[in-house]
Amino acid sequence: MLTVTVFAYIVSPLVVLLVLAAAGKSPIVALDALYRGTIGTQAGFAESIVQATPLMLMAVGLVIAFRCKVWNIGAEGQQVFGAIVVTWFVLLFLKAPMPSYVMIPVALALSLLGGGLFAGVPALMKSRLGINEVITTIMMNYVAIDALNWLVRGPFQDKTIPGSYPESPIFPQETSLPIILRQSSLNIGIVVSVVACILAYYILFKTPLGYSIRAVGLNPSAAKTSGIPVKRVVNSAMFLSGALCGLGGGVYILGITHELLPEQASGLGYTAVVVSLLGNLHPLGVIFSSIFFGSLISGMSSVERALQIPQTLSLLSQGVIIVLILIIQVFARYEIRRS
């Protein structure tokens, strides 16, 4: 199973070269650009990891909800809300920031809390009123995104620049996540993300809370019969899930953009759904699937630049790759069942 998965991850990007060849582009140049945009150069490697960082946090958050069979489609809204809370906090100290060892932990903690509370709304609607969480989490995404668009044009807007772009003031240096690789933007966020994945693994598989989350996900009726408070477990799973997604938003704004932009809502939260599934809904699997995805984003943007192709073609290629991996994984399972 594992070998087949690895095979799928290696082979499927190569198929993209065929797509590009069909579009009349040189596959050799594309391959070279793909290589340099991922593991071939330090910059490519750093960019891959940077792109993977917020995805990893959101995907592992979703793993927790999905393991409980709570279909949280609201990662996007939760990460946006996390970033909004962070911005609010940073703007309070814009003129006179505290040292970074205070600013960063507090900001990240707030993003965690914000995301969790934002997910708590659909969680309560599900457990108290029985409203389907797929609908409510999607709707909450709109709430967060529209709030974001209003804030960057209103209360949070940087009024000092003439022309008034929809963006917040640039955050002070004290709030930037420390860089861990010179001459690159690779920051401490990746450490936070990997630690979060390992913690999530422990929570899911080594604590009573994780046990009850998995039990409720696999058989709510048996869980209830055995005295597990199903609704409370659903709420906890959803809170944890939203908290990790919110942290993803926090790491994104403090590590990459350093200001609140409308592009904070660029669809990462939806990509995270795919990443969590590609990681087999396992916290440690998500580490690999999100790095793969980060590399894909970084590599394809390198191909984009090298071949002068439109972004749509690179997005199309990413879609093809994902579908291929999913298909190969199905065949792998089929093989096992037959033997």
Next chain:
Amino acid sequence: MVDEISNEPPAVVMRGIVKRFPGGVVANDMVDFELHAGEIHGLLGENGAGKTTLMNILYGFYQPDTGSIEIFGKPATFRSPSDAIKHGIGMVHQHFKLVSDMTVVENIVLGLKSPKGILTDLPSAEARISSLAEKHGLHVDPRAQIWQLAVGELQRVEILKALYRDAKILILDEPTSVLAPTEVNDFFNSLRGLKQSGISIVLITHKLDEVMDVTDRVTVLRKGRKVATQPTQAVNKEKLAHMMVGEEIPPIADKTRTGAGEVVLEVRQLSVYDDRGLEAVKGVTFDVRKAEIIGIAGVSGNGQRELVQAIVGLRKPSSGSLKFGGKDITGKPPRRMIDLGLAYVPENRIEDASIADFRLDENMILKDFDKPPICNRLVDRIPTLLNDKEITCRGEEAVKQFSIMTTGISAKARSLSGGNLQKLILARELSGQPSLIVVSQPTRGLDIAATEFVRSILVQQRNRGAAVLLVDEDLSELITLSDRVAVMYKGQIVGLLEPGQFNLEEIGLLMTGAKKMSLAA
């Protein structure tokens, strides 16, 4: 026994039908069955007697291992229900198979070729359905959507669906179980009408009243074998009850009377609603005492399920009270009951008592995963990490003590056979010396060895001093194991039999509502 009334060949002749299921359960064992043309034939038996299996074979759902079928004198083999439908057989299952967002007409023509090729021809279908409905007194609005209809109407739709496919033989699987008592009479009148127009009907049931009321002949099955076929006029309810449950009471080892002790569970005037909002349990009162097994007898659907769910905390009673070990536990959640010492073995082992995709050892800790020694605690209060060693230990102990056949404790629960899964559940529930054990259908679907094992475990627990509440549709098992037997009928306890009063015929009559005891206390 074959009484030739006319020269017409019988509608159905089944000979020597044998059907075994994986796991060694013999559902039908050399069963002969004959349905005369134009009769209503009752097929009577307890749950698990093989009635539905036999009729599923006739409908092509299952293929028999051996045996032959003749339809109107011609040999027939059915590979699927569509073969059976071509031979004029229709079946209405206990659970309706209708599409809820479609109209009655759409449901009835579903799967049939339209006379207009790729286009539907609903108006002509509607006309034909209306005339069929008119003719047989099966009134239903053909344009109504399925979700708008009441259960009685759904049943009529199912019957119309069969008639629309020119069914000459109609199989009805416990059709009255979904009907309100007032609807039953109308329904029987429609059946009589269908009979008048030449349709032969098999009525699967375990209700004696219905057999007496509407059938011409009756065939009784018991444990997969045919007991007899009789004209209904030649039997009465007592005789049928006797045929249905048999008379042998197998002895059980090690059942010395210990003399029941103090009251453990006190049920007072308990009323409970079912999922449809109807009162399923109506003011039930009884005690379960230390070191006794009290058996609840009854035909399924008479409130036993709701009673059990109320006791274990899964369903809130609408009135009345429950006391466990002297503490009021009315409406308390399962957690509270478990903490007080409840063990619960539900009838649906896969759905309610185990997690198929958890390992065996993970299944073992379902009730106490957040308590020491399974879960470590910080300063005696805050739960921290699970103790993997302890969990492994728990799993291995269970496999050894209950001799569970498995490849190891890391196997998934779904890999276990029914008997071994039940052993796993018992191992979990009985650890920690529970003071009250609620068990529902403990041996349903198990093979003989596992059945014996489960029964002896229950007696052991009683001898240890546990109070046991046993709900069981297997009457002979119930009588063998129980110290006292309460009989439920339509949500009430209609009889409470003390030791020495056990009499299958008597219980059979109470169960079917043919008799009621006057209850003191």
